[in-house]
Amino acid sequence: MSKLNETDIQGFVLRGYNMPYTRYLFLHLEDAGRARKLILRLLPGITTGQRWDGGKPQSTVNIAFTHRGLEALELPTATLISFPVEFQQGMKERAAILGDTGRNAPEHWDGLWREGRVHVWLGVSGISPAALEARCAELLALVEETRGAVLVGSQDAASQVVDGKATTKEHFGYTDGFGNPDYLGVERSSQPGQGKLMEDGSWAPLATGELLLGYADEAGELPVAPVPHLLASNGTFMAFRKMHQNLATFRAYLEEHGELYGGGKEKLAAKFIGRWRDGTPLELSPEKQDQSIVLDPKQSTNFKYGGDGDGTRCPIGAHMRRVHPRDAFGFNGKLIDRRRITRRGQPYGTFADEDEVVSDADDRGIVFMALNASLSRQFEFVQQQWIEYGNDAHQGNDKDPLMGNHEGRGKFVVQGDRSAANPPYVCAHLPSFVELKGGDYFFIPSITALGMLALDLVDPR
């Protein structure tokens, strides 16, 4: 596998920018000709995967399209119907498959996502609020000048900034953003535990085709992709999900059960996810937080579950062990190599200190994006089987304790041992800590493909 052409791949696909301020602009396309002109004008400013040897830019821009957006661009029918069916349908139509039911059902989503008018996602990030505002103003000026689209919504997100530095904390207090997978050909600083597990216990990058279209995947196959090949190659698919966090409910539940659970509140919080809230993996340090592990790239994602089959260190149903089971299902991890996703995201809404009074109604949550070559094989599988179900982990109907659509009926078993500090415990009547507020499936084209869209050169023959 030779090095990928980083100048052809959108930067957002290859790496997280770690910029503290982000705005997602959502556009509706009304006229294909004018929309193409807009794309042509946006094209030179799209951030690619090229490394920032000259230092971090002030801001970044990336672009993606829903299937309806590609229809609005009047792509040939033969191309439009060659996209995978789940992308053609969009996330709303997939609600029953994803378990987006009850309070997570589309009828409860934000108006923007209920109406289905979103054609384009523009992801804009800045190193400062001013840089973000300036870049957004430029983009919206282009939209206005070309009359290529209508702004139908926007979503701000921002990292919690402590002492001038952006953190990776989310609203429940967990340190997020560990361990995105490595892929063959993608140059990034990687660490053990981020790729796939090899026979000798080492970690290796996943096949490029698990992330990018046009390359062999872990089965040695080309992922399902639209025609022509050039439109698909170096592109990927994204699930965009706006997830509201019921912070008051989370804190109250943790408080109530932290008192009953012999290990105490902080340990219970850690058992939910598999890491202490400071990021220390339970698997490596089951009894206490340890920043020396968190800060050591050789350790922070470098662990397995094989030696913890009973889940007495990291519970079998803990969030992290569900969504990246490593070797937990046996066969040296081989069962999970085609179910990996690359995650991007940032919190939205104001952060609240532990002693601050909060309400579930506060507008607060996380913008979550999953990038993968196949939405159905990767993102949808993880969501359906590992978040909204527990059979693969031998947890019956139990859902992910933190992300599951519980609505008061959820259950989470904390496995334990005979020690007083690590007793077993059953978390019953779990409420929904997180609620879906909308989102959709997007195609993130390569720079070449964007040019084809802009110049009306998509030819499926």
Next chain:
Amino acid sequence: MPNVNGSLYGLTILSPILNDEKATPSHDLQIRAYLATLPTGADSPFALTAGTHLCRLVVMDDVVYVGMPACEEHLQSKYLIFECNLDATDDAGLERYLRGMAETIPAHLDAVWSHCVGYPGAKNAQAFVEYMKACQIETTFFFAAVNDKSLPESLNALQTQRAVTDFIASHQGMEPARLQAEFVAFAAELQARPVPKPGAPAVQRDIKTGGHNE
């Protein structure tokens, strides 16, 4: 014995379907039409037959020609395939199961297998057992999700697991003497519960799986 995995028997039966050009519609179509009407849950005839862990019926028309460079081949007959994981570890156990089937759901069996060559009917249980065994082929390899528990044992175990988890969830932290008293009462009540019906999930999942476009 390749037909057995632990305490489970993996039964494979291939019954040749009648080839009668005068039949309208053809016998394979009549089988398909009848199978399509059968319930798959607790009312499934195979759930009513004691000892069925799971089963599947398939009408096999022919081998599918996939184009060059494969060579075009055909079966001599259409077949009805019946695959079933059941509680048995030997020939006597298999005969017991088949006899139970003939006694429990004879009308269903006749409606399906009467379209097959040489079918004697389920009324004569012994003849039915002999017919099915004559159509049996060796399974050679099969998967059993649980291969060390009988069906009633598995159904009871699932019921017990759910009940005990619920008990723990509602009694965690209780004062020991009261906990013990409540546990004794709970255990007695649990033991008196009947075996749950096969094919009836205790929890309905509100998620769409196994459907089209998944």
